[in-house]
Amino acid sequence: MAAVVAYSSPWVPPEWVAAHGLRPERVIPPRAEGFWSGIAGMCPFAAAFACHAARTDRVGGVVFATSCDQMRRAAELCSLRAGREVFLLNVPFTRGDSARGLYADELRRLGEWLVRLGGRSPSEADLVEAMRRHMRERDRRSRRPVTPRAGRVSGGRRVRLALLGGPRLREDLDLPERLAAIGADIVLDATETGERCWPARFSEDRSGEDPFGALVDAYFDGLREPFARPNESLHAWLAEQIERRSVEGVLLCRFTWCDVWAAEAERLRQSLPVPLLELDGGGPGGGASSAGRIRAFLEMLA
Amino acid sequence: MMGELRTISLADWRGRYAQLRESGLDEPGYGGPLERHFDGGYRRLARLRFDPSPAALRLWNLVLTEEDRLHQARRDGRIIVGCMKDLGTIAVLAWSLPRVVAFYPDGCWWTPCIMEGFTPLLKIADSLGVGESFCPVRAMLGAFLSGSEFPEPDLLVCGVGATCDDFSAIAQRLEATGRRIVWWEVPHRRRPEAHEASVLLPGGYVASCRSVEFVRGELERVWAALCEAAGGLPLDAGGVAAGIRRANALRRRLRQLRETVFLSPRPLMPSLEMLLAEMLAIHYCSDWDEAMRVLGDLCDEVTRRRSQGLALPAAEAVRLFWVNPPADLRVMNLVEECGGRVCGTDYMFTHALDEIPEDLPPLEALARMVLADPMTGASADRAGRICAEAERWGCEAVIVCRVPGASHCATEGIVIADAVRDRLGLPVAEIDVPPVADPIEPALRTRIGAVIEAARGRRK
Numbered sequence: 001m002a003a004v005v006a007y008s009s010p011w012v013p014p015e016w017v018a019a020h021g022l023r024p025e026r027v028i029p030p031r032a033e034g035f036w037s038g039i040a041g042m043c044p045f046a047a048a049f050a051c052h053a054a055r056t057d058r059v060g061g062v063v064f065a066t067s068c069d070q071m072r073r074a075a076e077l078c079s080l081r082a083g084r085e086v087f088l089l090n091v092p093f094t095r096g097d098s099a100r101g102l103y104a105d106e107l108r109r110l111g112e113w114l115v116r117l118g119g120r121s122p123s124e125a126d127l128v129e130a131m132r133r134h135m136r137e138r139d140r141r142s143r144r145p146v147t148p149r150a151g152r153v154s155g156g157r158r159v160r161l162a163l164l165g166g167p168r169l170r171e172d173l174d175l176p177e178r179l180a181a182i183g184a185d186i187v188l189d190a191t192e193t194g195e196r197c198w199p200a201r202f203s204e205d206r207s208g209e210d211p212f213g214a215l216v217d218a219y220f221d222g223l224r225e226p227f228a229r230p231n232e233s234l235h236a237w238l239a240e241q242i243e244r245r246s247v248e249g250v251l252l253c254r255f256t257w258c259d260v261w262a263a264e265a266e267r268l269r270q271s272l273p274v275p276l277l278e279l280d281g282g283g284p285g286g287g288a289s290s291a292g293r294i295r296a297f298l299e300m301l302a
Numbered sequence: 303m304m305g306e307l308r309t310i311s312l313a314d315w316r317g318r319y320a321q322l323r324e325s326g327l328d329e330p331g332y333g334g335p336l337e338r339h340f341d342g343g344y345r346r347l348a349r350l351r352f353d354p355s356p357a358a359l360r361l362w363n364l365v366l367t368e369e370d371r372l373h374q375a376r377r378d379g380r381i382i383v384g385c386m387k388d389l390g391t392i393a394v395l396a397w398s399l400p401r402v403v404a405f406y407p408d409g410c411w412w413t414p415c416i417m418e419g420f421t422p423l424l425k426i427a428d429s430l431g432v433g434e435s436f437c438p439v440r441a442m443l444g445a446f447l448s449g450s451e452f453p454e455p456d457l458l459v460c461g462v463g464a465t466c467d468d469f470s471a472i473a474q475r476l477e478a479t480g481r482r483i484v485w486w487e488v489p490h491r492r493r494p495e496a497h498e499a500s501v502l503l504p505g506g507y508v509a510s511c512r513s514v515e516f517v518r519g520e521l522e523r524v525w526a527a528l529c530e531a532a533g534g535l536p537l538d539a540g541g542v543a544a545g546i547r548r549a550n551a552l553r554r555r556l557r558q559l560r561e562t563v564f565l566s567p568r569p570l571m572p573s574l575e576m577l578l579a580e581m582l583a584i585h586y587c588s589d590w591d592e593a594m595r596v597l598g599d600l601c602d603e604v605t606r607r608r609s610q611g612l613a614l615p616a617a618e619a620v621r622l623f624w625v626n627p628p629a630d631l632r633v634m635n636l637v638e639e640c641g642g643r644v645c646g647t648d649y650m651f652t653h654a655l656d657e658i659p660e661d662l663p664p665l666e667a668l669a670r671m672v673l674a675d676p677m678t679g680a681s682a683d684r685a686g687r688i689c690a691e692a693e694r695w696g697c698e699a700v701i702v703c704r705v706p707g708a709s710h711c712a713t714e715g716i717v718i719a720d721a722v723r724d725r726l727g728l729p730v731a732e733i734d735v736p737p738v739a740d741p742i743e744p745a746l747r748t749r750i751g752a753v754i755e756a757a758r759g760r761r762k
Contacts, residue, residue: 041704041712066490069467069709076680077713080720093462093470094487098519102489105512109495227470229462229485230477259436259709263471266431267478 003060003118008049008167009071010197011091012063013219015130016107020119025059027052028193030170035081043257044281045167046070054082061085061117063110067227068260087113093229104216127211131202138198159301160246162188164196164238164268164276165253166261172253178291179251184298187245190238191253197223226264234264235271242274249301250276251294275301305612309351309572309635312337318354327356330592332367339366345418346738351635353575357599364587364596365578368405369452371588375403376453381532384455385585387469388488390654391671392459393585395525398545399532405585408469410451411439414737415630422448430475437468437708438629438737446476457531458483459524464490464678467709484527486520488672489513491679503674504656506690507683517669525665542664548590550657555597556583557655562604564645564695568613570604573644574634577627580647583654614638620757621645623697625688625718629705630739633746637701640750641758646695648688652676681714685721692726699757700730701750706737729756 004023007014014024029052031037032044036051049071053062062084064075072088079086090106092099115121122130161184163176168191176186190196199215200222206214224234241247250272254261258280265278277297279290310318319327319335327333336359340347344366352358375382383404385392396404413421415438423444427433430447432440445451460473460483477483494500494510503509525542529535559579563571579600586593607613616638623646628634637644653674659667676684692700700722704711715732722730731753739746 039712039716041707043712066464069465070712072464072490073681073710073713076682077717080682080717088490088492090464090490090492092487092489094485098516098523099487102487102516105516112495227467229460229470229474230483231474257435257707257709257712259467259471262435263432263475267475269431 004058005061005063005114006053006059007063009065009067009089010192010223011065011067011219012089013215015127015134015215016111017114018130019122019127020111020114022114022117022119028168028170028173041257043070044255045169046074048169050074050078053078053084061087063087063089065089065091067091093227095228100216100220103220107216124211128207131207131211131215135202142195157302159184159298160187160248161185162190162242162247162250163253164190164250166255166258167192182295182298183302188241188247199223226260239272242272247274249274249297252276252278254280256280305610307354307612307614309614310354311351312340312347315352322356332370333360333363336362343420344416345420346416346631349632350574353572355603357603358575360599361575361578361596364592368588372403372405372452382453382455383528383531384458386458386460386473387465388461388672389651390584391668392524394545394549394668395542396528397590398541399528399535402532403588405588407442407445407452408439410442410445413441413451414438418738432472432475435707436472437705439469440472443472443475447479457527459486459527461486461488463488468707484524486524488678489516491673501670503670504659505652505674506687507674507679509673513673514666514669517672518665521665521668546658546660546664546667550660552586552590552594552597553583553655553657555594555601556580559597559601559604562601562608566608569616569619569643570607570613571600572614573637574631576644577634577649580649580655584651616641616643619643620754621696621698623688623692623695623700624703625700626650626703626705628703628735629737630735633735633739636746637750640747641754642750646691646697648676650677652687677710681717682721685718688718689721689725698760699728699753701753702730702732704732704734706734729753
């Protein structure tokens with residue numbers, strides 16, 4: 001049975017892992033426990049992912065990404081403390097050809113690591129097949145409404161919300177359902193597991209000629225990240241999506257100690273055409289006070 | 303015969319200054335009594351203890367008048383470059399160009415300390431949503447928006463990637479205020495793969511040749527932007543090799559000072575002044591000639607003290623290795639009051655203390671310096687250098703100073719402490735130091751005192 005490769009970052013292409021004959025598994029970890037939950041100043045998500053990676057027995061290797069300082073450092077601690085086979089993918093912050101080249105180099109290096117983990121060097125046909133399969137899956141997900149239309153209406157009518165932010169914890173997976181129950185429809189999932197961090201569609205022509213180049217471009221050009229420097233593409237994409245989907249309010253869920261989203265929150269509040277509610281803590285949408293704030297936000301919008 | 307020197311307060315400096323003037327003190331244009339800086343708002347000075355030498359006076363005056371020099375540079379029509387985050391490398395490039403002055407706005411992170419919080423800088427940052435969950439470098443945002451700390455740079459250059467999240471996020475907010483920033487990528491310094499060619503970097507770290515090549519390309523981009531800002535100078539204008547030689551001359555002088563002080567069995571210069579002296583390596587406090595002169599005076603002073611058997615008290619002081627700069631300068635006094643002395647440091651810019659290779663193409667040499675930055679690589683690598691230097695300097699304990707809110711501080715202390723205990727068996731403590739640590743001073747004394755006590759216990 002193929003080894004499982006666990007990852008969290010959207011910069012790790014599952015197509016690339018699958019093309020190596022291994023099983024990519026995107027981890028949505030539960031809250032950290034024990035040693036990992038008691039590290040002062042550590043991002044709750046970085047702690048949760050590292051904790052999961054350190055404790056799980058069923059993965060062959062874990063991929064971290066350098067997209068934030070906390071995750072970069074969590075990778076090291078996980079490797080040192082748990083002896084886990086860890087690969088740290090260097091994700092560029094800047095844009096342009098040299099950054100694109102760095103990302104391509106890093107994916108090649110990831111490929112070498114996957115081979116050492118028991119994978120095979122992929123043929124172009126393997127890669128094209130994996131790319132098509134994952135693109136179909138994303139297409140299927142994009143046609144699916146993010147939340148079911150159910151539950152009671154808050155303030156007299158339902159509110160169209162965008163969910164924005166980084167990754168999620170397992171405890172927060174039901175957030176869309178909880179929001180639906182109090183009258184909100186998530187019409188845009190702009191979290192790290194949502195559309196904001198989907199790669200661009202692979203070009204059929206390019207995939208046929210140079211599938212690896214197409215893969216690199218789709219991820220490098222497709223993901224809209226707050227850590228990109230500059231990060232105008234995130235703001236432009238968000239504004240466009242808000243207009244296109246008639247979003248009425250934005251729920252920004254970020255983790256305590258996440259500087260990347262914390263710094264953007266006020267800027268977004270000023271620039272977006274709709275109100276924004278910022279929630280921070282151990283996980284998006286958690287806690288009684290957060291629930292109360294969300295209700296008040298929805299009532300204000302309705 | 304061993305003589306004893308005493309540190310003095312700001313009030314003591316008044317009489318001491320008059321005495322020095324009477325005896326013919328030779329001062330530069332930026333010289334003068336220290337208390338004028340207090341009168342100008344640097345209130346923290348009243349809580350500090352100072353070295354009483356003219357060399358230390360000159361050092362303090364140089365550091366506390368940088369703002370004046372930058373404004374003078376603007377009036378003189380020089381190009382001002384704000385280098386951000388890399389702490390020591392882009393400044394070498396920028397200073398290589400004629401009529402260019404380079405500085406690090408990052409230095410504003412000490413403003414909340416030096417002004418004891420009586421500054422609007424943090425309030426401005428707060429108003430932009432950059433609150434206390436960020437490291438005190440958020441004061442930089444307030445400094446730019448208020449224009450109170452330095453003239454607006456003609457060009458901003460910021461390294462991002464394997465840097466702390468606080469700075470990167472704050473710099474992005476700065477750009478959103480309409481300022482153009484030349485971003486350049488600082489990749490994570492990874493261990494080279496088995497099949498990859500690698501190079502030994504200054505300071506002892508190792509990087510892949512591919513990484514060095516990548517950074518060299520980034521520096522070429524920055525160099526082009528600098529040449530453009532300097533009036534459209536041609537890219538082959540040269541001067542970088544000479545700039546590297548100047549940087550190295552200063553780094554050699556600083557090394558001489560550190561070795562004299564750190565290796566001395568008795569304390570020859572207070573830890574606070576040594577911290578300031580190290581900072582000169584980053585961008586020369588905007589005046590290379592004066593930085594050289596100040597370091598030369600300090601070297602002369604400690605050499606004289608050593609030859610005359612003069613030293614600061616606390617002959618039994620425990621020799622400490624200090625990791626990360628303290629957000630409150632007062633803590634450097636505190637460590638001495640607790641019976642310690644700093645005999646080894648990693649203030650996050652050890653790469654600015656190492657000599658830059660002069661036998662390589664200049665941008666290749668500087669690319670290696672970028673990757674030699676202790677913060678770009680694994681904390682375990684940094685811990686390795688800390689252990690090696692702590693051993694070399696004969697340190698008896700290690701203190702890891704946490705910067706409040708800084709993204710690197712959550713986990714690096716764990717890795718460093720593990721390495722210090724495993725490899726050296728030394729006591730190690732982590733302390734949290736806010737910009738004004740007075741409210742927690744008793745707790746800090748206890749914590750620092752405990753590690754000093756543990757180190758003393760090992761002597762027996």
